Amino acid sequence: MAGSVLRFEAQTVIRRSASEVFERLADLPGYRQWMHRDGVFGGTELTSALPVRSGTTYVDRTRMGRFVGEVTEHVPSTRLAFSETFSMFGHPLTQARPSYVLEVDGDSTVVHHTAEAELYGFARVFKPLAARMVTRERSHTLASLKRSFEPSPETE
Numbered sequence: 001m002a003g004s005v006l007r008f009e010a011q012t013v014i015r016r017s018a019s020e021v022f023e024r025l026a027d028l029p030g031y032r033q034w035m036h037r038d039g040v041f042g043g044t045e046l047t048s049a050l051p052v053r054s055g056t057t058y059v060d061r062t063r064m065g066r067f068v069g070e071v072t073e074h075v076p077s078t079r080l081a082f083s084e085t086f087s088m089f090g091h092p093l094t095q096a097r098p099s100y101v102l103e104v105d106g107d108s109t110v111v112h113h114t115a116e117a118e119l120y121g122f123a124r125v126f127k128p129l130a131a132r133m134v135t136r137e138r139s140h141t142l143a144s145l146k147r148s149f150e151p152s153p154e155t156e
Contacts, residue, residue: 004124006131008115008138016149018077018102018109024148025080025100026052026071034148036140040064040133060084067096078102093123094130098138113142 014021024034028044035041042061046052054074060067065086073081081099085092098115115138119130 004119004127006117006119006127006134008134009113010139010142011110011112012142012146013105013108013110014146014149015108017107018104020149021102021109021111021145022077022080024145026074026076028052028056028058034144036144038140040137041141067094072097073099092120094119096134111142111145113138 024030028046031041032043040062042063044058044060046056046058048055048057052071052074054071056071056074058069058071060069065088067084067086069082069084071080072083073079079099079101082097084096084098086094086096094117096115096117098113101112101114103110103112115134117130117134119127123130
């Protein structure tokens, strides 16, 4: 079935090593500890055994429903990618493919974040709304990741 594709690209610089940033991104159950709370994200539950690696499966709980996902690429300190599908009544409505490429820059890491979302069936009529939601959620995710490495006011 033909779909409608949305694409998001952004980057941020985090003053930590690529291995630290990768560990945080690969710790799927740990997202609840650092992810922003004002979006659609509700939490991630692994549906396969640890450790997280290519082929690991999970479910993201969101305000919209459950996204069934899989880690599609897991190259420590370098690349991490996912594929997630949102279905209703057994029919896929959205497939999201977020990915991260980490680039060392001195004592910092440049995080290149790309996300594609493909809309199927009647979900295609919501493309403008979905585009705003993807941009907002992905931007919040990058900002939350960066903020999670900054010292809190209590520890300064």
